[in-house]
Amino acid sequence: MSRPGRDDSPDRLYTLTGGRSRSGPDNPFDLVTLVVAECDPVPGMQSEHVAILRMTDRPTAVVEIAAELGLPVSIVRILLADLLAAGRVSARHPRTAAVPDPDILEQVLVGLRNL
Amino acid sequence: MDSATSETRTPLGASADNGLKIVVVGGFGAGKTTMVRSVSEIRPLNTEETMTQAGETVDDISEVRGKTSTTVAFDFGRITLDARNVLYLFGAPGQERFWFLWDRLFSGTLGAVVLVDTRRIDDSWYAIDRLEKHGTPFIVACNDFGGPAFTPQQIREALDLDPHVPLVTCDARSRESSKLVLITLVEHIQNLYAAPTRIPRQELV
Numbered sequence: 001m002s003r004p005g006r007d008d009s010p011d012r013l014y015t016l017t018g019g020r021s022r023s024g025p026d027n028p029f030d031l032v033t034l035v036v037a038e039c040d041p042v043p044g045m046q047s048e049h050v051a052i053l054r055m056t057d058r059p060t061a062v063v064e065i066a067a068e069l070g071l072p073v074s075i076v077r078i079l080l081a082d083l084l085a086a087g088r089v090s091a092r093h094p095r096t097a098a099v100p101d102p103d104i105l106e107q108v109l110v111g112l113r114n115l
Numbered sequence: 116m117d118s119a120t121s122e123t124r125t126p127l128g129a130s131a132d133n134g135l136k137i138v139v140v141g142g143f144g145a146g147k148t149t150m151v152r153s154v155s156e157i158r159p160l161n162t163e164e165t166m167t168q169a170g171e172t173v174d175d176i177s178e179v180r181g182k183t184s185t186t187v188a189f190d191f192g193r194i195t196l197d198a199r200n201v202l203y204l205f206g207a208p209g210q211e212r213f214w215f216l217w218d219r220l221f222s223g224t225l226g227a228v229v230l231v232d233t234r235r236i237d238d239s240w241y242a243i244d245r246l247e248k249h250g251t252p253f254i255v256a257c258n259d260f261g262g263p264a265f266t267p268q269q270i271r272e273a274l275d276l277d278p279h280v281p282l283v284t285c286d287a288r289s290r291e292s293s294k295l296v297l298i299t300l301v302e303h304i305q306n307l308y309a310a311p312t313r314i315p316r317q318e319l320v
Contacts, residue, residue, distance in 0.1 A: 001292075030197035031220055032134025032203050034127070058126035061134050061203060063191055067160035068124070073220070074164060092132040099308055106198065108135060108225070110299050111196025113295050115154065 016048055016071070017078040028084075034059040034092040043102045047081055049088070056089060125157050130198045137297065138221050140246070141230035142238030146258040146287035147206035148190050153293045155192025155204060163188040164216055187213050189220075204297075209242035217249060226252035226304045228296055230287065234262045236273045237310045243274055251282060252304045254281040256296045 028033075036059050041050040052065055075107040083089040095101065141147045150157045165186045190206040205221070207213060209229075227246055231239045239255070246253045255276060257265075265273075267282055276282065281303050286292045 016194075021265070022264070030134070030223065031205075032136055032182065032201070034131055034201070039193070049258055055124075058129060060127070060129045060202055061193075061201070063162060064124075066161065067162040067191075072163050072165050074166075092134075092152050094134045094136075094223060100225060100304065102305070102308070105225075105301060105308075106134070107200050108202060109298065111200065111202070112294060112298050112301065115194065115290070 016046075017075055020078050022062050027081050027091060028091065029062050029080050029096050030096075031063045031073065032061045032094050034061055035065065035080060036060075036092065037088070038090050039088050039103060049072050052076075052079060052083060053088065059092060117138050127186045127195065128198055131195070133200045135200060136205060136221060136224040137202060137300065138207050138227045138251075139230055139251075140207050140209045140227050141195060141258075142209050142232065142242075144233060145230045145235075145238065146210070146231045147208075147230055150258075150285075150287035150293045150296070151190055151192040151204050151206045151227075153288055153290045153297055153310075154194060157193050159190045159192045160207070161188055161190050164220060166219070172310045182247065185212050185215055187216055194237060209238065211241065216244050221247050221251075224251060226254075226300050228300055229253055229255045230256045231255055231268065231270070231274070232260060233257050233265055234260060236270065239274060243276070245276075252300075252307050254283065254296070254300045254303050256283050256285045257298075258287045259284055 035052070035056045037053045038055040039053065041053045045053075047073075048069060051069060055065060055068060062076060062080065063073065065080070066073045069076060071079075080089065080091070084091055095104070139147045139150055146162060154169070165184050171223055187208065187209070194202040194204065196202055207221075214286045229239050229242050229246070243253070255274065257270060257272075270276070271278070271282060281299055283296060283299055285296045
């Protein structure tokens with residue numbers, strides 16, 4: 001299987017993000033943040049942005065986007081931050097807390113038992 | 116741009132809004148990918164993350180060149196629990212360099228399954244040590260490879276396992292068996308947080 005990104009030179013990856021290699025600490029995207037497109041791709045858009053918008057017509061986790069694009073998670077988080085800032089995607093962040101919500105744990109158990 | 120993989124994607128329902136994480140940690144060949152595959156609703160996918168030794172502040176290509184970077188690959192699968200909650204199951208290598216990325220990748224994880232190959236028990240010791248340090252709730256699951264049978268007590272001693280950590284045997288190829296492992300983990304997490312004296316220490320990093 002061809003894996004764009006993985007076998008490419010790092011230079012290509014940095015070009016994708018305009019030279020940024022690392023999403024900053026304020027980047028809100030978790031591995032399992034669910035991303036939803038808020039618009040259709042338009043001509044002239046960066047091809048990775050187009051691919052992300054197509055993929056996220058239904059909620060799609062950051063890690064799934066990274067796997068589908070064959071790009072490291074950190075690069076995808078930068079691309080997503082740009083799309084979020086432009087209002088082209090919305091983000092549904094995980095409801096995590098220091099202590100997990102007992103209701104969520106119960107829902108997880110019910111879901112697992114129903115598998 | 117549409118690829119074959121995109122066409123076979125199974126999208127989530129439109130109301131999905133809460134992603135949850137459980138990590139399966141294990142040495143090479145312990146059966147992490149097998150376990151993820153046996154319960155996942157999607158074909159397990161693989162991705163990677165990199166981290167430069169310089170840390171978080173590097174944002175300029177000139178700074179990156181010449182610095183060593185750590186790349187780790189990991190698999191994941193997905194289980195839709197209900198209309199809103201989606202559980203992502205990650206298969207993560209237990210090797211030392213991986214733990215540099217633990218916080219970035221798996222902060223907020225519900226808990227972990229340490230998958231043990233009883234023919235190579237020692238491979239799991241480091242992972243258990245790190246999970247304890249991170250304060251991540253975990254259970255130990257011995258993947259049955261048909262090797263010599265050890266008693267639970269022998270395995271606990273070999274792993275220096277805290278008595279309250281559940282230890283189960285499983286067949287990672289079996290959906291039912293892997294499902295029971297996950298249920299055991301979540302019940303353990305419930306018990307931990309229900310009993311205030313047993314709340315794991317959250318390490319401040």
